Amino acid sequence: MRTESPTPFLFKLIAILALAVLLVPVIVVILAGLNAGNYLAFPPQGLSLRWVAAFLTSSIFLPAFGVSFLVAIIATLFATVLGTMAAIYLTRSESRLKHVLRGFFLLPIILPGIVLGLSLYVFYISANIGLARTLPGLIIGHVLVTCPFVIVTVTAALVTFDNSLEEAARSLGASPFTAFRLITLRIIGPAISASSIFAFIVSFGQFEVTLFLSTPNIQTLPIAMYVSLRYSFEPTAAAAGIFAILLVVTSMVVSAKLISLKRAFGT
C-alpha cells in the first residue's frame, strides 16, 4: 500500500553519486588493464589482453602478487588460530578483565598503520632479533592488523551461540574437547571461515604497515604498484589490479554465503 518509494529523490541522486565515487575508479583500473593502447583514453582504443599477458610475464608484478599471496595466507593462518582462541576466551570467561582485553586486541587497527610499521621496524633493528627486512618480520605486522578482524567476527558468532547445545553433548558423555569440536566448532565454523577471508583480504591489500617492513627484495603488490605509480601509469599494474579486484569480489561473495553480512556489518 506504499505509494511513494521509501527513499527521497535527492537521496537517490546522492546515493548514485556515492556509488560512482566508490566504483568508477575500480572500473577505470579494469579498463586500463584491458585497454589495447599504451595509455587509457576515452573512448578506449579497443580491448586486448596484452597487459594481462604482460603482467603474467612481469618480473616485478607477478612476484609481488606471489609475495602478497604468501604473506596473506600465512598471516591469515596465524591470525585465525590466535584470534579464534582469544574470541572463545572473551565470550566465555567471567573475568572482569575481558572487556579491557577486548579493547586491547583492537588497538592495532586504531594505531595509524604507518606508526605501527615504524614501531615494528625500530623494534626489529634495536632488539636485533633478525626480523628486520625479512618475510617473517613482515608477516608479524600483518598478523597484528588482521587478528582484530578475526576476534570481532568470531566473537559476534559466539555471542549468539546457544551454549546449552554444547552442554547437551557434555551430558550425553562427550568430553569437553569432543563437545567443542563436534558442536561449537561446527556451528561457528562459517563465521571462522568468513573471518579468515576478511583477514586474508586485509593482509593482501595492506599498504601502510608494509611500507617500512618491505624491501626491494620482498615487495608486496600494493608496494610494487605504489612504486610504479610514482613514475608512470603502468598498464601492467592495472592488469595486476584486475586480478586483485577479482580476488576481493570473489571473497566477498563467498563470505556473504557463509555469514549474514547484514548481521556482521549492519548492526
Next chain:
Amino acid sequence: MTIADARPAGRPLSLAGRVRSSFRLWWLVAPAFAFFIVFFVVPVASLFALSLNPARPGMIAVTSHFTLANFILIFTHPLFYDAIFRSLGIAAVVAFAALILGYPLAYLIAKTEHPGRNTFLMILVLSSMQLDMVIRMYGLMVLMGDNGLINQMLKDAGLINHSLPLMYNMFGIVVGLVQVTLPFMVLSLIGIIRSVNPSLEEAARSLGASRRQAMMLIMLPLSMPGILAGTILVFALSVSSYVVPALMGGWQVFVLPIHIYQQIAQTGNWQLGAALAVVLFVTSLAVVAVYHFSAAKSSGGRT
C-alpha cells in the same frame, strides 16, 4: 551465556567454581596476549622511547639520554606544526564530505528490503572497502590527472582550454580520502538507520509533517550515534593515511604521515620521525576523544 549460566538449576556453580572455570580458560587467550605484548606493546613503547632521544641521524638504537628536544622542534617549527593543522583540516573536510555522500547511500541500502538487491549493494560497498587502496588511487589518478580522463573529456567538449588542477593538491587528497573512507561511513550508518522504527517516520507523516520535516526531525536525530561513529572513524582514518596524500598530493602537500616518512627514509632522522609519529597518534586520539566527549554531551549521552 556461558557454560556456568547454562548449568541445570540443581547444580549451581559456586563463585569459586566460576573463578576456577575462568582460570581454566586462560590458556586460550595466552598465545594472542603474549604475541601482542612482544610485537605490539614493546615496539610501540620503544618508538615512544626513541622519540625522547636526541636526534642523531642514522642512529636507531634507543639510548638512556632522554630529552624533549624533538617535540620542542616540532611545535616551534612552522614546517611541522602547519602540517598538524593541515592534517586535521583535511580530515575534518573529508569526514563532512563522506557524511553528506554516505548518509543517502546508507539510507538507500537500509531501506532496500529485497534480499538479493540488499546483498548485492552490501557486497559492492564491502568490496570497495576491502580493495587495496593503491589500486583505487591508480583509478582516481587516471581519471583526475592533468591529462586524465576528466580533463580530456572537458577539453573535447570545448568547456575548458587548460587542464583543471584536479590532483597533486589538497583537492585531490580530499577526493582520494573520501573514496577510501566512504564505505566505513556507510557501514557505520546502515545499522543505526535500519534500527530506527519506520512507524516513527510514518507517524510524523500522518500527523502532517512533510517528507523533509520527517527526515530532519525524526530520522536524522535518531541516527546521530551512527553519524558520530562514522565521522570519528573517517576522521581517524584520514588523519593517519600516508598513501593517499602521497599519491594524490604528489608529495607536494605536507601532511604529518608524509613528514614521518621523509624524516625516516630521506633524512635518516629516526628520533624526529618517531616524535612526529607520536604527535600523529596523540593528536588523532585527542581529537577523537574531545569530539566523542562533546558529542556525547550534546546528544544526551546517547552514543
